[in-house]
Amino acid sequence: MTDADHAWIDDATDEEIVSWYEARPVTVSAAAAGGxxxxxxxxxxxxxxxxxxxMGRLDLD
Structure with a gap:
């Protein structure tokens, strides 16, 4: 890693690094779930x- 990479990592806070990783809540209607x-x-x-x-275990004739 270069010095610029280390400087960027040192300047970043935890929130900036993982804020994009937050999953959005999944919402599904009852009809879609039942279907x-x-x-x-x-x-x-x-x-x-x-x-x-x-397998020949069920004869449809």
């Missing part, structure tokens, strides 16, 4: 049925 849960369940059920068909 994602229902969608994930439906996708999982579809994958499970597909896996059973591929």
């Amino acid at each position: 994602s849960i229902v969608g994930a369940f439906a996708l999982g059920a579809l994958v499970a049925v597909g896996a059973l068909v591929v």
Whole structure:
């Protein structure tokens, strides 16, 4: 590191270094949260049925 780098680091305060790193709070509506849960369940059920068909354990005839 150069002397200029050390001078910049010495002049910076903790707030200046980490203030950009603060995470914004995540807000999701109840409808979006419920929809994602229902969608994930439906996708999982579809994958499970597909896996059973591929393995020959479920006959759709």
